[in-house]
Amino acid sequence: MNAPDPFQLLRRRAVRHAFEDGAVDLVVGVFTLIVGVATQRHAFLALAVVYAALMTSAWKWIHASLTSGRTGYAELPDDPSRRLVSVVLLAGCLAMSLVAAVTLTSGSLWNLQHWPAWVPLISGGILAGGFLHTARQTGLARFAFYAAAALGASVFFWLYPFEVWINPSDRLTLSLFVTAGILMVGAAATMTRFVRTRPVVAEEAGDGR
Numbered sequence: 001m002n003a004p005d006p007f008q009l010l011r012r013r014a015v016r017h018a019f020e021d022g023a024v025d026l027v028v029g030v031f032t033l034i035v036g037v038a039t040q041r042h043a044f045l046a047l048a049v050v051y052a053a054l055m056t057s058a059w060k061w062i063h064a065s066l067t068s069g070r071t072g073y074a075e076l077p078d079d080p081s082r083r084l085v086s087v088v089l090l091a092g093c094l095a096m097s098l099v100a101a102v103t104l105t106s107g108s109l110w111n112l113q114h115w116p117a118w119v120p121l122i123s124g125g126i127l128a129g130g131f132l133h134t135a136r137q138t139g140l141a142r143f144a145f146y147a148a149a150a151l152g153a154s155v156f157f158w159l160y161p162f163e164v165w166i167n168p169s170d171r172l173t174l175s176l177f178v179t180a181g182i183l184m185v186g187a188a189a190t191m192t193r194f195v196r197t198r199p200v201v202a203e204e205a206g207d208g209r
Helices: 005-018 023-038 043-046 050-068 080-104 119-138 141-159 170-197
Strands: none
Touching: 005 080, 005 141, 023 043, 023 050, 023 141, 023 170, 043 050, 043 080, 050 080, 050 119, 050 170, 080 119, 080 170, 119 170, 141 170
């Protein structure tokens, strides 16, 4: 049997360190909410790249604030939050691109009468894939739960017979809102537990004596 690569083990430990405080969950949840809004207000989608950059900057600040004096610093070759934010951006943009293509063939862009009900499956499948990859990469089970939640929400809003209660476009929006809510609740729980179980080391808490 081949011995495990020590560098791979160190990298996985560093990646887990970046995800264990829940800051990524919060940032990705907020960005998923923004993308959900953008499915109704398309101007938001045009600014998605700007929002994505702001989210990754926010993650760096939140992560540093939580981990400083608690678990130390671990150098990473890339920004772990950027990958998941990019997955969310892809989920929203690809889903909306497919909607545009389908509705345009009907003669009217964004025509609700021809808005495909299965579109949530596109975004949900992409999000689930990104979360599952993160779960495998970090060993953190909560990302597998997020994957199941994203896929479950997309299937529910695809199949449930809402009749006239909501517009066809709301199916995609609501599935993203549910996923965003679960991410933010998970972030709150993870961050609270992290702060409670990882007290600030005395010598790092400040210079005062």
